[in-house]
Amino acid sequence: MEQRMWKVSASPHLNDKESISKIMWLVAASLAPAGIGAVYFFGAHAAWVIFWAVVAAVGTEAAIQKLMGKPVTVSDGSAFVTGLLLAYNMPAESPFWLPIIGSIFAIGLGKQIFGGLGYNPMNPALLGRAFLLASWPTHMTIFKTAPHGGTISGIDVETGATPLNLLKLSQDVLRQVKINPAEVPAQKVAEATEHISKLYDAYGNLFWGKVGGCLGETSVFLLLLGAAFLLYKRYIDLRIPVSYIGTVALLTWMFGGTDGLFTGNPLFHVLAGGLILGAFFMATDMVTSPITPKGQWAFGIGCGVITVVIRLIGGYPEGVSYSILLMNLTVPLLDRWAKPTIFGGAAKK
């Protein structure tokens, strides 16, 4: 036989066709329906927010890697996804510098400072959002653009409040009445009652996305389309979304009403706000969620509990971002706790 250089490596000598960049770009593709929906509902401005967030994310990653003398890996798509998700968590009418600053923070201090892809403890996009929310709260919480063919609140009231916010305001009125009936005008009570009943009737608008909110979070339908694709490709697993959404549904049903236990509206709480975006696309981020099945169940439940606590008790109407960020920090502990059972480990010797 003629001489040749045979390649030598440890087994196995086959590998399947998955790669990190394939996973990341297909995650980006799965977010496309919601992005297109955002432009349809909120107009061209939404496209610009997405554009600046993505460009800044990819640019920041490339610049830092260049400065550090490391190989530039922006083609793996992970920075692209971070930029996309950050944009989806911002109001459509954000000024152009807001997504840029958010992305620089997300990639620089959320990801690269820890060593880049695979080493960041928290979801970079959510960290970027948290930074913007703390720094420019008015820009991040005031929604002025009504969706195409709908209103910001999702009902026939033009208030500038998103559904979750309107619910929170209305329920506050009803709770106040119970404590101190004399101080609340009857008209205000009637208005609050009406708003709540209309909100609890607006499932269609919530599902299709005819409500105000962050540009990529509003259409449950378009988000589920993308999520179904990721589930089909097995890039995400149902464990986190199911435990997360299930926990939110259960707890809002129990504690979300103003007339005692089990008077809340779980379906409304599931469809409104950023829960679907968060549960399927951000809590499932591979790098920042637990690695074992048992840990993933616990992680989802934890996200659900914190979300509901913030929504029902906290000062913000919405708690998805913070709940995921807080649970990200528990991941090393969860991984340690939720080790799988080793084969033959349960059997006695």
Place this chain on the structure above:
Amino acid sequence: MGLSLSLRKTFKGGVHPPENKELTEHKPIEVLPPPSTVVIPVQQHIGAPSEPVVKAGDSVKIGDRLTEPTGFVSVPVHATVSGTVKAIEARPHPLGTEVLSIVIEADGEDAWSDAVQDDPNYESLSADEMRQRIRDAGLAGMGGAAFPTHVKLSPPPNKPIDTFILNGAECEPYLTADHRLMLEHAEEIVLGMKLILQILQPKQAFIGIEDNKMDAVEVMKKAVKQVGVDAKVVALPVKYPQGAEKQLIKALTGREVPRGGLPMDVGCLVQNVGTARAIYHAVAKRRPLVERVVTVTGRGVKEQKNLLVRIGTPFSHALDYCGGVTEDAVKLIMGGPMMGIAQFNPEVPVIKGTSGILVLTEREARLREPGVCIRCGRCIEACPMGLMPTVLHSLVNNKRFDEAKEYGVLDCIECGSCAFVCPAKLPLVHSMKWGKMELGRRMKKAG
């Protein structure tokens, strides 16, 4: 249908690599003409090496004993061609080192030793006499691990065997040697199994075959009836590593071999179909293990074949017979693609555990630079042993061996499922092997 469904038990984890069995599954076993020179390493099994009893210049016939075992866990090797012993020296071995080997130049006569004689009364031998013949024939497990067969067939009295399993799963992609053996020599395999049952006296016996070989299932069922042994032929779902001992036992009996334990700890014993046939040859024909079926395959070989190969035949001789290797061939492997060992020297000899010679093209091997772990968890889902490969990988690479031990690195069966699915292409099995080796070294040091 309901019954067959209820039998489709399985194990946790596992993967579905492309099978690529179509390259050779319909190719009948061809006899490879013996080479002009064979190289027979004194160690082809797990355990103590055997010691040469011939010297350079001696003339030998096929089946003549070349070495004496040096302990209980040791077996002899035999001449596989007739001719002259040319040298006894260290030669490259497919497991990666140089091993003392007996080099025989063939005289072309291919004459068998007089000691190889059919024994018409073999069935009346006692269990101990059978074990002795099996040992004298140099048998070591032919599924790949090559553990001395007579040792496996001598369970200690406090570990009674109630279940015997004949392993015809052949879950490694590409390989079809066992498949062809079952199709072409079912009766001899079952006769060998009958001897094993005679030695062990278990309560039940299974023959496990993956259901991508339904023709073999049928043939084996027929042979079982014909020979008259009490065994259940079970078609197992195709899932790698179905043929791994612990996973096969779990799938067929529901029993889990305890951590660090052996199949006999749960009353089970597993033998490969090729070994069963060799047992029949050893006991009934007093015929030592001098040849075996090897699948020569992969798209890097011009003509893929199943060959009956003399032990000691250089890989290059078998490859030349198959038309040589292609221009874009990059990897030469002994065994299958999942657990096989990459070779750098095509002159290494076929040994008792060589189930395949696999040549992969650049496209098949898909060599990639490793990336970073994105914690996708696919390795954990794939691991049939319930381990966390990526965690073990980083522990070992940070030399935190004690923690790696706590996380179960010693339980790893090196099946390669984790590295197969890893999107970052991390060399996970490499890390496991390193961790196990380092821990083994430490334990040895500590006594």
